[in-house]
Amino acid sequence: MHITPLSVNDFDNFQKNHPLANYYQTINYAMLMAENNYDYELIGYVDSENNIHAASLILIKPIGIKCFYGYAPRGFLIDYSDTNLLNNFSKDLSKYYYEKNVIFIKINPNILIGTINKKDYTPLYDSNFEIRNKLINLGYKKLRDNLYFEASLPRFDAIINTQELDFEKFSKNTKNKIKKAIRKGLYLKKASKEDLNYFKDFDSTFNTYFYQDFYTVFAKDNAVDLFLVTIDYSTFLNNSEKAYNKELERNNYLNEKLAHFYSEKLINSKMNSDRVLLSYKNDILEATKGLADKKEVYLAGALVIKNNDTATIVYSSFNKNYKRFAANYFLYYSIINNYKNEFKYLNLNGIVGDFNHENPYTGLNRFKLGFNPNICEYIGEYDLIIEPKSYDILLNNGILAKEFNKNNK
Numbered sequence: 001m002h003i004t005p006l007s008v009n010d011f012d013n014f015q016k017n018h019p020l021a022n023y024y025q026t027i028n029y030a031m032l033m034a035e036n037n038y039d040y041e042l043i044g045y046v047d048s049e050n051n052i053h054a055a056s057l058i059l060i061k062p063i064g065i066k067c068f069y070g071y072a073p074r075g076f077l078i079d080y081s082d083t084n085l086l087n088n089f090s091k092d093l094s095k096y097y098y099e100k101n102v103i104f105i106k107i108n109p110n111i112l113i114g115t116i117n118k119k120d121y122t123p124l125y126d127s128n129f130e131i132r133n134k135l136i137n138l139g140y141k142k143l144r145d146n147l148y149f150e151a152s153l154p155r156f157d158a159i160i161n162t163q164e165l166d167f168e169k170f171s172k173n174t175k176n177k178i179k180k181a182i183r184k185g186l187y188l189k190k191a192s193k194e195d196l197n198y199f200k201d202f203d204s205t206f207n208t209y210f211y212q213d214f215y216t217v218f219a220k221d222n223a224v225d226l227f228l229v230t231i232d233y234s235t236f237l238n239n240s241e242k243a244y245n246k247e248l249e250r251n252n253y254l255n256e257k258l259a260h261f262y263s264e265k266l267i268n269s270k271m272n273s274d275r276v277l278l279s280y281k282n283d284i285l286e287a288t289k290g291l292a293d294k295k296e297v298y299l300a301g302a303l304v305i306k307n308n309d310t311a312t313i314v315y316s317s318f319n320k321n322y323k324r325f326a327a328n329y330f331l332y333y334s335i336i337n338n339y340k341n342e343f344k345y346l347n348l349n350g351i352v353g354d355f356n357h358e359n360p361y362t363g364l365n366r367f368k369l370g371f372n373p374n375i376c377e378y379i380g381e382y383d384l385i386i387e388p389k390s391y392d393i394l395l396n397n398g399i400l401a402k403e404f405n406k407n408n409k
Contacts, residue, residue, distance in 0.1 A: 001047045001088065003096040006055060011042040014055045015077055016308065020110045023223070023307040024073035024153075030057050031217045036210070037061065038071075043096070045078070045089050054078035054089050058097075058105065063403060064394055067387075068102045074153070075109025080131045087138050094386045103391050105384045106404075107140075108153050116156070116375035121355040123377060132379060140382040147353050148361060150405055151381055154350025158373035162340040166372070174329060174370030181330035183243065184283065185236030186299065188334035191226040193219070198228065198298045202317035211303060211315065218305055225311075227335060229300040229318075229327045237287035244280035251277055299327035302335060311339045312347040332371060348373055 006014070008027050015021050023029060030040040038059040045054035056076040063069045080086055097105065113132070114125035136142050146155050167175065191198075193215045199206045218224035254270045290297070300318035304311050313335065318328040332348065339346055348368045352361040359365075369375070385391045394400050 001045050001053060001092070003043055003092050004046050006042045006044040006052070008042065010044065010052065011055055011057075014044070014052050018055075018077040020075065020077050021308050022074045022110045022310075023218075023305045023312065024110075025057050025077055026307070027057075028217045028221060028223065029073065030059070032213055033059050035213045043093075045085075045092070053085060060100075060102065063103065064390070064399055066101065067390055068100070069403075070097060070102050070105035071152075072105060072107045075107040075111065080109065080111060080134070083134060083138075086134070090138055090140075090384060094384065098386050103385075103387045103394065105386065106152070106381065107384065108151070108381045109379050111379040112376045113379050114377050116355075116377065118369070118372075118375060128379065135382050140384055143381040143383065145353075145380050148359075149350060149352065152404060153378075155378055155380060156351050156353050157376050157378070158348040158351050158368040158371070159376050160336060160346045160348065160371060160373045161344065162336065162346055163344060165336065165340055169372045171370040171372070177326035177329035178333045181326045181333075183239045184325050185232040185234070185239060185287070186229055186325060186327060186330045187232055187235075188227055188229055188331070188338070191228045191301070193226070195226060195228060195301075196303075199301055199315075199317060201298065202301065202319050206317070214303065214314070223306050225304045225306065227302050227304065227331065227338075228298045229331050229334070230296055230298050231290060231325075233287050233290035237284065237291060240280055240283040240287055244277065244284060247273060247276050247280060297322070299325055300331040302331055304335065304339075306343065309344040310347055311335075311343045311345070313349050328367065329370075332368075336371070351375065353377070
């Protein structure tokens, strides 16, 4: 067998039917990265009868002086359990790219090695864990496991099996936030590429041009959806008035009880009811003003990529000025419901592997884990070193760290 360039059609047909298929290993992602300073090649491992046994998108980028590195995002599309195939492919791939002055090829395979117990956060590994040692034995350099988001892609993803979705298994906080958002009249709408401009209102650092390119290349295959959360002020007003009137009845009942019986518990209930009434009254005023202004306000949004049996939330954010609406909880809940009959999995995207409450990403973890996803761990990052001396120079001079470590950027 030998390494050879593949046509877009041949690569596309192969990747769609491969068990490790993912949106990173698509021509769409290649075209996106071509707009971001990468060249790319679609290569296959082909036998004498032109049967494809492995394939990969390889992104190419200069590094150092007159040399390049390759990157196979989410790894090669190959049977990693077939040691002979993986060994021969790796050797032939190294020879192929040695002639192109490529120093190394980075991979972070789309291989899940286990899940994390959601009660005590201990890992439960499966047979895929052994592939780690196999890669090392075949000459791949195992890179340090990233605890946070230091590497190119997350080491941990929060993934929901939509066929096992159960609202009652969400955390208490998450359920309350969703119910609150629904009462406030939030609803999800499908948006267009031009609406990406609204994301600047959510996050001033949002890279509009990058995500416009992202949307454009995946929209060609109807593989992308853009969502925005807004307010139906009529529903908001109607729900708030009903909630106010119901709480007012309770408040009057508590007043009557206090007239005949005094207790600290009763006083606390009355004070809490007063606060709730004030909150509902403020909601009525806000909803009334919103109806009068007739202005559509966007509270949150998300970009979703669809590939095979999985939909992935690539990016999401929310307007901090409307934090009280819990729009980010409503956004994720609505996206889950939107795809539950179409895709088997919804990937909420990365979380961190530090599950202590003191970690800087504890809010992110708590938010995503509130939807009761599976916490999945990937096999990690590896470098297939093609030219060891040049690789060591890049390593010792800090060039590799500067290129790949997000903390250095």
